[in-house]
Amino acid sequence: MEIPRHWRLNQQRYGLVGEVCPHCEAKIFPPRDICPHCGGEAKTTYAFNGRGEVFSFTTIYEAPTGFDETAPYTVALVKLEEGPLVTAQLTDLGETRPEIGMPVEMVTRKLRSDGDERGMLIYGYKFRPVMR
Amino acid sequence: MTDIIIAGIGQTPVGEHWDESLRSLAVQAIQAAIKDSGGLKPQALYVGNMLAASLSRQAHLGALLADYAGLRFDDAQHKAGIEAETVEAGGASGGAALRQGYLAVASGLVDVALVVGVEKFTDVIGPDLEAALATLTDADYESVHGLTLTAQAALLARRYMHENHVPADGLAGFPLTAHANGAGNKNAMYRKAIALDTYQKAEPVCEPLNIFDVAPNADGAAAVVLTRRELLPKDFPHPVVRLAASTITSDTLALAERSDPLWFAAAQASVEQAFQKAGITREQVDLFEYYDAFSIFAALSLEAAGFAKRGQGWKLAGDGSIALTGQLPCATLGGLKARGNPGGATGVYQVVEAAEQLRGQAGANQIAGARYALIQCLGGPASIAVTHILEKIGD
The missing domain is CATH 3.40.47.10 (Thiolase/Chalcone synthase)
Incomplete structure (x- = not known):
């Protein structure tokens, strides 16, 4: 069930909320309170705009429990406009074949269910091709 | 000491x-x-x-x-x-x-x-095994998105091949070398050489990786x-092999949190520290037991260890450099790909095999006169890098 565990991450999952370092101005996702670039304390929240491009991607056929019903699915490293990379699924691809450099934007989707019929659905960010 | x-x-x-x-x-x-x-x-x-x-x-x-x-x-x-x-x-x-x-x-x-x-x-x-393996990634920011260890390696391979213009079969030399060497190891899981043709026709697992790019x-x-x-007992029956260096370094657990995912910084640091501790240079290394859980890891490890320039590690697999007869024999008893990858046992197998090489007990796969063995195992995509150097010091 792990309800508090997922509730704690609502800001990150629904709003791509990370941090900005007050010392070196690095944008940080996920938040970690210590800047990975300069080592200074970084507790200022910062909401990413959700736009980026595909840095790399692959399709998973042999999925872990909780994801096996949705396989195959495509995961990517997305390079956010503000700098950081995030790991997320690509969604709403339709006939689009993903490629490196493809512009994408964040959307909120179901990430997984915990399996049993009364189980919790976990929502969070995925990325879809930018509508042209 | x-x-x-x-x-x-x-x-x-x-x-x-x-x-x-x-x-x-x-x-x-x-x-x-x-x-x-x-x-x-x-x-x-x-x-x-x-x-x-x-x-x-x-x-x-x-x-x-x-x-x-x-x-x-x-x-x-x-x-x-x-x-x-x-x-x-x-x-x-x-x-x-x-x-x-x-x-x-x-x-x-x-x-x-x-x-x-x-x-x-x-x-x-099946899915339960994939879920267990996925606990080795970042639970809050990787596995919750359905990422698996194999997919993590595939993300690296795709980007590496894109940036360095690697052909679709450009990583084939790693599993080919491993399988050729596994044939001579009675403890290996796979003891049969494979042909390039077999690699080229293999079933994709997690593109661009096929089944031969993933150690079992x-x-x-x-x-x-x-x-x-x-x-040591006075009548110790083997050539004496010393553990000349032992180092561990770390990097981000989540691949995405690296500013430069295609560079195994922890692997580089642990190798540099190990050379310093052992007092040797990379030119003195007689064999390298790298961590080929995925072909792309072998390429990135060769680069991190300084045996190839950045983006060029894959070429060592194709030109015979890492074969038993090459300049830098790697995976000399089959590596993870052909010996098999028994998880937490793998790092110890690597050392056992390197010790066999230095003692002269490696049979058909013996590297003649080997004195220094470099051994590296990785946790995740070099989120942890452990490097050991073995040295033969007596007869």
Whole structure:
């Protein structure tokens, strides 16, 4: 069930909320309170705009429990406009074949269910091709 | 500082051992290593294991294995088993356990340490196995998105091949070399060479990786006995092999949190520290047991260790450089790809195999006159990098 565990991450999952370092101005996702670039304390929240491009991607056929019903699915490293990379699924691809450099934007989707019929659905960010 | 000696080595064959358990595999390797050492009495046991709590629903391996292997004090005052604990560092657990054994013996507080790496994979298959493996990624920011270890490697491979203009079969030389070498190792899971054609036609697993780019998870256990040189028995029956360096470094757990994912910074740092500690240069390395859990890891490890320029590591696989007869033999007894990848045991297998090479016990795969072996195991995409250097010092 792990309800508090997922509730704690609502800001990150629904709003791509990370941090900005007050010392070196690095944008940080996920938040970690210590800047990975300069080592200074970084507790200022910062909401990413959700736009980026595909840095790399692959399709998973042999999925872990909780994801096996949705396989195959495509995961990517997305390079956010503000700098950081995030790991997320690509969604709403339709006939689009993903490629490196493809512009994408964040959307909120179901990430997984915990399996049993009364189980919790976990929502969070995925990325879809930018509508042209 | 006194020399730390690999006094005993032992291993089980790697494979799908339906008739063997976690504990029976470990005990076999332990008994073989103690026998090989001439009967040294261990005072501490370090167990390298990655996933027994998930795959076998068994934690607390130190007590279990010390007991089942009969590792007890044999004097009247101490009616108990010896010191024993588990070391976990993902896929690098075996190497990390060896590092703990090294620290214990080097400190002088332990005279004889036993290190065993063990993994029992095959009792769990399918989605539950993938879920267990995915616990080795960042739970909040990777596995919750459905990322698997294989997919993580595929993300690296796709970007690497894109940036460096690597052809679709550009990584083939890594599994081809591994399988050619596995043919000469009686403990290897796969003992048959494969052709380039077979690689090119292989089924994709997680594109751009195909089944030959992914080392098979398998069951196995390997063990080493460590002691200080002055404590070796007078009639020690093997050429003396010293643990000349032992280093561990770390990087971000999540791949996405690296500013430069295609550079294994931890692998570079641990190799540099190891060369410094051993007092050798990379030109003196006679063989390199790298961590080819995925072909792309082999390429990135060769670059991180300085054997190839950035973006060029894949070329060493194609031009024969890493073959047994090449300038830098790698995966000399099959590597993870052909010997098999028994999780937390892998780092210990690598050291056992390197010790066989330096002792001259590697049979058909013997690297003539080998003196220095470089050994590296990784947890995740070099989130942990463990490097050891073995040196042959006596006859």
